[in-house]
Amino acid sequence: MMNDDILNQLAGVIAARRDAEPETSYVASLQAAGLDRILRKVGEECTETIVAAKNGEPQSIVYETADLWFHTLIMLAHHGLGPADVLAELERRFGLSGIEEKASRADQ
DSSP states (O other), X not given: OOOTTHHHHHHXXXXXXXXXXXXXXXXXXXXXXXXXXXXXXHHHHHHHHHHHHHHTOHHHHHHHHHHHHHHHHHHHHHTXXXXXXXXXXXXXXXXXXXXXXXXXXXXX
């Protein structure tokens, strides 16, 4: 059974590995390479997720989405953010229609 807190657990692992030796940790290697490299990986994973969705193979869609979420968590960590920040924003939007939510952003 999957733990509902898996995103927070994964964020904890990412935080623990951020300062590891880049030769021994993928997360540390991305952090050492800098924000541009992290963003490039997020973009690559986004594209692979889109292709998987277009192809319509459920297993591939889930696999690529997991990669996208993982790399997005690394990006968030780079900025001192985590899943709780995104979940709080989603909670704020809950109950709003998409049209109302978009209109509220026009004021910002």
